[in-house]
Amino acid sequence: MFKYVNQPIEKIDGLALVTGEEKYTDDFSFTNMLYVSVLHSGYAYAKIVDIDDSGARKMHGVVEILSYKNVKQILYTTAGQGYPEPSPYDTLLFGKTMRFVGDNVCAVAAESKEIADEALKKIKVTYKELKPILNLAKSEGSPIIIHKDDGAFPKIPVFYDAKKNIASKVEANVGDFDLAFNKSSRKFEYDFYCSYASHCAIEPHASVSYLDGRGRLVIISTTQVPFHVRRIVSHVAEIPVSKIRVIKPRLGGGFGGKQEVLLEPIVAMMTWRTKRPAKLVYSRREVFKSTRCRHEYKTKFSVGYEADGKINALHLDALENSGGYGSHSLTVLANAGSKTLPLLNKIDNLRFTGMGVYTNLPCGGAYRGYGATESYLGYGQVIDMVCNDCNLDIVEYYKKWAIKSGETSPIFQALGEGKEGVAMTIGSTSLVECLDEGAKLSNWYEKKKLYGSNSGFNKGKRLKRGIGMAALMQGSAIPEIDMASAYIKMNDDGSFNLNVGATDLGTGSDTVLAQIASEVLDTPVESFIVYSSDTDFTPFDTGAYASSTTYLSGQAVKKCAEEIKKQILKVGAEMLSLSPDEVELNDSRVTANEQTKEEVSFAEICQYSLYQKNQFQIQAAASHFSQKSPPPFAAHFIEIEVDTFTGIIKVLNYVAAVDCGTPINPVTAEGQAEGAIVNGLAYALFENYYFSPHGKMLNDTFGKYGVYTAFDIPPIKVKLIKSYEETGPFGAKSISEININGALPGIANAFYNATGKRLFNGPFTPEYVLKVLSE
């Protein structure tokens, strides 16, 4: 039994958040600060012939202007990933070629935001417009080349062919797909499509920078990856790493959108040149257009199977739209296969082929789900198709065929992130229990039968009901790549500083990590002063992405706390004139075993160690990297009502049974699941980027884009079903991403149950639904 872990402890920053005390990036201002505005390209594809900024430079209050004319042309990737990054070096902070509407033209720093904005209007840019590629299917091998002679290159040895507009390519083969597909008695092929989407963290991207008293550059930023920011800013702005400090204050959500290094180099360069503080805050429209989004995807599934439902062969072919630059192109693509195909691990012949292509549309990046979301639309439906064709229940099917504890999938080794993957045997899974519990909570068997075509329930009705489900998996951190570390020191009163590089972006990870340390040290969560993250004061962490914080950073904290425990026991024993094996930790004290009832408090121990005898600071640091990425699992059940007159799909009920190992904090874990489900629902039903014929995003406001409000949500029931992951802290795995993947396949399967028709293209807008119904 646990005391502090697996408890619904209030977030340590909770009251500060809801009383408005916490400071976010834009809440920091400095005297003599410059305000920065960025001019973005209005063209999808154009060369800048000239920039005449003389008019702007003459304006009172304009201090500095950055453009290709005075910024060194250094290729980099904006993807905040481990080094060397698996994303191609194809981006310039300010270059001469504009590759999407929203690309950076130049930036102005001025005494006020109003002056900076006004100055942008006075900058005369002469463009030579080029014919763009605005369709991902038309990119590969097009005579229009998006990265032509610009020196773009892959930083790691992977396939890259800019001359053919190919930003990334991945292939994995298990068995012999062709042979098995051809020999199968039943087979089909279907195409699926997933749209663009924006993260819509309510806090827009922002960065503020200043020089400290010793001339070092300090950047406060909305980032999930402070250490990558430090490294990438150093590269782009040619400032030594030792001269840069990156601080992540409170963050107003990220979802992958802030795993990108976009604003930081701009303010860094402004401050470095002018020696003055500089602030850049993107407008919501800039966030939509100019930052990163979910990659647009086309997938094709080819499945060969037998009458008993056994799948002999499955081929997933994915075509990804990277947009103007290849940020996360390769890794999202690889995850489109690696986070789906192992789920049904008994398919002997698997093929995954994927290609990411450049277009002149907005750039993809990291987005919760990271490729898996895009694949599950098709994957979840083709399994449903096989089951329907073979007259099998899909829940029973997953129970029979899904990967079990002690089993593996060759895909784990075949598909890595820019290199070969890591072989892995599944340790923990409660997927079967999730399937059973989800089926029970959603009345699956009764409703499936009731709404099915045989019952006549929906016959002749305008409003047709259906229920669908999907089983899901994701990962927990990137094996053998991601690394996290933690530092703990003890204070006089028995409290502890817990400094972590891990980045709480609103997930509650500061609290979760404190709970893990609490459990090891048997002292309340309030005893921990958690600080995340600051490249000067917190040890390295690759950052908050890939569902890594609880699993990976949590294990670093656990190791670190265990080292502290040893030191506390040693001092406590010394104070009690006993040997360390004669004492134990007990509710913020060290107590003697049975014989005597002597004890010393944590406060006494720390005071002794600091002031009295054999003085030293009780402190420790620990790092952790993982050889596994244990998947969380989930079973989602969705009941819908389709209005066949209007095409509107109304979700009536959403049940998600989720295996995240031990939920360190059940309330924050549920919150992660609920947030992901609602984001997934909105993505499935209407979130999209709509473009003008010239590639300009048209729905670039919250109102036009449409984010779900409280009024839009259906009843949602999240049930966490424990398993115990031996390699995770107190049995924990991840939960942050997986639950965004269920809505697309779940709703589509429910739609089939209701209408007998299939939804192949997301989002399932009323227009699209009516089109499908009329076919």
Added chain:
Amino acid sequence: MKLPFKINNKQKHLELLPNETLLQALRNNHFTEVKCGCNEGECGACTVLLEGKPVNSCQVLAMSVQEKEITTVKGIGTLYTPHLLQKSFAEAGADQCGFCSPGMVLASYSLLKENPQPTREEILVALDGNLCRCTGYVKIIDAVEMTAQKLHSNKLVME
């Protein structure tokens, strides 16, 4: 120029320009608990109460509300003296990134002040102008219901 405003029950002088929105004027004068998520009146992060009614402060000209009572989230409770509603938000887990929280809390406060025992439907309507991308709203609705329950069972009046 510097003009007097009534903010959180106190007379405050704000340094502002005549064309500034209430959001700009507040943030520029250290009321950074009022957040800016879109500046177009669509997300509710900048919600303040004007005479007790929630408004998007980005859509209000500062000088037009000089005579009105303005309440930010710190006006209903602070870290040191949190309001029952704020405690419920923290207890229910309605706070993830917290960026929408000041606006959410104020929208909920305004609802409960007028209608201490709202139906679920009334809660959804009241929160319809405030976007949250983290929570999926489930625990925010829980927090409002939890507050209503506490008011009812302890026979408290919403203050």
